[in-house]
Amino acid sequence: MAATSGLMSVLLCKFPAMATERYNPRASEPKWQKAWAEAKLFETDNKNPRPKYYVLEMFPYPSGRIHMGHVRNYAMGDVVARYRRANGFNVLHPMGWDAFGLPAENAARDNKVNPRDWTYANIATMRSQLKTMGLSLDWAREIATCDPSYYKHQQKMFLDFWKSGLVERKSAKVNWDPVDMTVLANEQVIDGKGWRSGAPVEQRDLTQWFFKITSMSQDLLDSLDTLDRWPEKVKLMQANWIGRSEGLLIRWPLAKDTAPQGESELEVYTTRPDTIFGASFMAIAADHALARKAAANNPALAAFIDEIKHGGTSVAEIETAEKKGFDTGIRVVHPFDPSWTLPVYVANFVLMDYGTGAIFGCPSGDQRDLDFANKYGLPVVPVVMPEGADAASFQITETAYTDDGVMINSRFLDGMKPTEAFNVVADRLAAISIGNRPMAERKVQFRLRDWLISRQRYWGCPIPVIHCDHCGSIPVPTNQLPVELPQDVSFDKPGNPLDHHPTWKHVNCPQCGKPARRDTDTMDTFVDSSWYFARFTDPWNEAEPTTLSVVDGKNGWLPVNQYIGGIEHAILHLLYSRFFTRAMKVTGHLNEVAEPFEGLFTQGMVVHETYRGPNGWVTPAEIKIEETEGTRRATMLSDGAPVEIGAIEKMSKSKKNVVDPDDILASYGADTARFFMLSDSPPERDVIWTEAGVEGAHRFVQRIWRLVSEAGEHLQGVAPASGTEGDALTISKAAHKTVKLVGEDIEKLAFNKAVARLYEFANVLQPALADIAAGKADSTLRAACRQALEMLCVLIAPMMPHLAEECWAALGGEEFVASQSWPAFDPALTVDNEIVYPIQINGKKRGELTIARDADQAAVEKAALALDAVIKALDGKPPRKVIVVPQRIVNVVA
């Protein structure tokens, strides 16, 4: 079969006149992929003088096989790459592997395979899958982050960052599994229990490495404004993540008889100091120093704190957990009233890492505080009321008032607006001193926390540090990099294999030579992906992470002109990469680039219907769907048992609603898969994978081939020329309009619209090409069609590159269509001389008016008023108003 179709394809290629056979992607696609590779068509020369364009899709994690999300992502990026290449750019379009991570360790543990072997086997599989997609990638630049040749440079940069003060070692909380004696990832904690042991997870403090991303908070926030080719949504998410707030640090004196030994004040950060007279309690984190001291001789409080520590560490868990508190017995004194004391509670919703780990609660102005106050019987004093409400009767019981308004019950603040009251409180408290410091200071606070990069895992980039009892933490000398992962590791024991490896961690201190220990933590895999885009610009440099002459600046590649990937990376990966760009500049690994990604596009997911059979979820391949009288019913192919059609959801193994790209590539070919991924939905939105949709795309592939191949034999030797009248003019107008619009759509990444234009174009071409195939066309129509078909080949090439080559060859085109220039359109052919105006009467369409494009407003109005429908509607009366929007619409107000 394969041999026959291969032969057929060669014949078709050689004798396009015979080409009425169906297009066979199984023969064509490998042929063209081989031809491109042999011509090194997509290998990029850093020295090529053409203007540079860097298009990058987020590199994949080598999970084993590519999935439809990859197909969509890479199909989009390839359209951009091929389009830019056709427009004269020197395009960089590389591919690599985000190859470190937890799944390799899970596979190692579950299947007794070596993580390295597992990963490289997956890479080999996925590379060959991607190659069958026909992507215009420069494979010569391929990198894998798990390769010592990559992470060696990452270790160097870690040490450079450290020297520049961008690295810090401090304590942080982790999810600790007390049975497996190991640190758990958030996804390994299910309902507060370890995923394997089932033991309740504890919070534990561990000394870990951090990148000081917070030192750049303000710049990371401000620079979002310069990213005008980023989705607003992503910028907003980042801004919220950074979370800048302006507030007041208030030092509340402790009531002396209640204060623990050595404590005299409680520091609280608040953005609402205006509500200070509505305060009714203080809430502190479980790790707060005051909480610890108070718990020392209060077993009940100690038990409560212990209970909090068994909760999750993620914000979502903390915020959704029931709000609980425990009175420490400590009291603070109100800054404006020495006779007023407030209780200090330990509360499970206060985070130690944010602000000072302590808040004051104003129940009337915050729903969470109100719920807390109601639960523990604390006073609720309204301090802000809506403008115009009655201060004497305004009450808060179940719903807090959080909007703007007027201050009440607040002594000297009464009648002020909250912003004014904020300033008055800030100024007054600043003037009071407590323990030689002002009682309050204005403070800008960020929600952003430092980037915790330590992971107690094996399959990651080792942190190149040696801990010596005498010298402290010492960097591994540069000439000893990379610190390589040991090959012989076992996953039989829980915990970090690096830590219990018999020899790996034992080294001598590079400074004093005495026995010392390697750091056994590895880096967060987000570190790996925070600079790979820079490495692609010169992956051959063995001495340095980057080559300054090509990485950025005048003749360099960065920033990435178009970055494409999933919305799930909107915050962390993109923010970390922005941090890395700044840090690499500080440490001399970049010249001048301010932001790594000039243009960002976040694509939607690939989703699919779910099916549930008698024994749980079943795959699309196991069922049959029939439609009777508008109702779709599904049954098992095996035994005809009924299957419930469930919701459309993200493709996932657990729901079994996964379609394997290999199957699609094998049966329909890469062009069909790519075209469908681009055609149905706007790229930023989810696309629903349907068999019918794929078949539709496949029909179009065949249809294009039929149109080109049938007309092709009559167009040999015909010189392309635009038509000037009749059918030839119609064809040329459609062709030139399509060239213009498809180009505009691709530049906007509106691939689904570009696809629709191509369909329209094919619809216009079809009758004319049928005439040509039947030998009924005159020479001007043949010339116009020849031109139109040549244009069509170049237009479809970014989306369906193999089909485009085959069509190009059938027309007798030179070289590859992949190396052709994007066609130029004649602007005169893209505008019509006549305009059809919709004529509205009182905003409803009642007729149409066809008139010359250059007709002036008065002429349009006159012609519109002469229409029967208008005369009838006006019934002899003069119109009240006539609105003529040039080239658009006429609205007559009767």
Place this chain on the structure above:
RNA sequence: GCCCCUAUGGCGGAACUGGUAGACGCGUCCGACUCAAAAUCGGAUUCCGCAAGGAGUGCUGGUUCGAUUCCGGCUAGGGGCACCA
């Protein structure tokens, strides 16, 4: 809990900057070709109505000559929340 996004025919979606709602595709129906089927080609397809006409972009109120588009309030669905990548 907090933050963000989305909502248009039977379905995916289009509509430029406030200007003909439903481009294009899928599905369905009718016809041609065929002994027949598939494929292909031609036509119809928002809803109600024989028609004239009327209604219509999640619901609701507003601004406007004119609102899918702008503003206010609501409803439903989806995504993210720092050790998955």
